[in-house]
Amino acid sequence: MVKASLSPASERTLYILGAGAIGSLWAAYGYQAGADIRLILRDQNTLGHYRQHGGIRLISANQTWLCPIPADCPESISTPIQHLLITTKAQQTLDALRCIKSHIATQAVMVLLQNGLGIVEQIRREFPRATVLQGSTTEACYQQNRFEYVHAGRGHTFIGSTENDQRTVLLELAESLSFPPLQLSVSDNIDAVLWRKLAINCVINPLTVIHRCRNGELLNSSERRAQIQQIVNEILALSSVLGRSEWVANLYELVTEVATTTAANRSSMLQDVEAGRDTEIDAITGYVCQLAEQHNTPAPMNKQLLDDIKRLPKVTRC
Numbered sequence: 001m002v003k004a005s006l007s008p009a010s011e012r013t014l015y016i017l018g019a020g021a022i023g024s025l026w027a028a029y030g031y032q033a034g035a036d037i038r039l040i041l042r043d044q045n046t047l048g049h050y051r052q053h054g055g056i057r058l059i060s061a062n063q064t065w066l067c068p069i070p071a072d073c074p075e076s077i078s079t080p081i082q083h084l085l086i087t088t089k090a091q092q093t094l095d096a097l098r099c100i101k102s103h104i105a106t107q108a109v110m111v112l113l114q115n116g117l118g119i120v121e122q123i124r125r126e127f128p129r130a131t132v133l134q135g136s137t138t139e140a141c142y143q144q145n146r147f148e149y150v151h152a153g154r155g156h157t158f159i160g161s162t163e164n165d166q167r168t169v170l171l172e173l174a175e176s177l178s179f180p181p182l183q184l185s186v187s188d189n190i191d192a193v194l195w196r197k198l199a200i201n202c203v204i205n206p207l208t209v210i211h212r213c214r215n216g217e218l219l220n221s222s223e224r225r226a227q228i229q230q231i232v233n234e235i236l237a238l239s240s241v242l243g244r245s246e247w248v249a250n251l252y253e254l255v256t257e258v259a260t261t262t263a264a265n266r267s268s269m270l271q272d273v274e275a276g277r278d279t280e281i282d283a284i285t286g287y288v289c290q291l292a293e294q295h296n297t298p299a300p301m302n303k304q305l306l307d308d309i310k311r312l313p314k315v316t317r318c
């Protein structure tokens, strides 16, 4: 097993791949805390626009800061990447990593902080000697303008690993990525945290797209509540086959609670569909459908939602 450490000062730079809402949130608070951070932007053109803008602007609780965080694009990276926080959308992750593959140290430590499942296994296959840890956050952030982000809701972030001997790395990382007010904790069962989040997203994300509604409006009619129940039932059946029932025992109540506390929000999947962007459906509902098929467990409603959302039109970008 790879032993990784954050200690040597020369290897301390934290690179952030995916300088969108969540990546910029970490980068901006990290910058304010004096951490050694570099953003990795998509290309030279984006880097030029970023420099013209002067940095990331973070808006939080009526305060606004312009943070001139150092940034690179794949062509300009000049030191080996030892520590990498990955905050791309799930479907963007592998392409983005491949663009910087030659700069990633063989034994790099990566933290994958995103929704959806199935990506970490693909990263581990491409970077077999790297330490790849997973995280899940309930912080809420959205883009207001280019390179300008609003920290819209406070949450908590867990990181973890299924490998027991990575506890020391995890504790170091949790501390070094807890830029105030962001708080990270080590979870002893990150698989449970991620599965629960996936299950909730499987309900709220696709249904808000199908009904083109805000999260809270999912609870407005008996027809929508019945759809929630059906997705929940399919995930509970699959969880039972996988021995994960305990992780989602109160799933219907959890979904109702999230839909109520985030009632005014438009889910990220709805925002992506409305902007004609690719969605994270493959890593969310698609992941559940794949497991259901492997384990011969019926999941017709999830399958229907997967097909419906994948058929929606996308905007072609040059």
Ligand SMILES: NC(=O)c1ccc[n+]([C@@H]2O[C@H](COP(=O)([O-])OP(=O)(O)OC[C@H]3O[C@@H](n4cnc5c(N)ncnc54)[C@H](OP(=O)(O)O)[C@@H]3O)[C@@H](O)[C@H]2O)c1
Pocket (backbone or CB within 6 Å): 017, 018, 019, 020, 021, 022, 023, 040, 041, 042, 043, 046, 087, 088, 089, 090, 092, 095, 096, 097, 099, 113, 114, 115, 116, 137, 138, 139, 140, 141, 142, 143, 268, 280
């Ligand atoms: N936002 C939230 O409040 C929130 C809360 C909890 C969890 N999450 C999860 O966190 C993850 C990130 O979400 P987000 O809202 O931060 O998404 P986002 O704003 O779309 O950020 C993703 C960023 O990745 C960049 N990217 C994509 N491909 C790249 C490449 N090849 N090279 C460099 N950069 C690349 C994108 O750049 P371009 O703009 O150039 O495409 C974009 O800036 C998702 O899994 C999401 O579900 C988000």
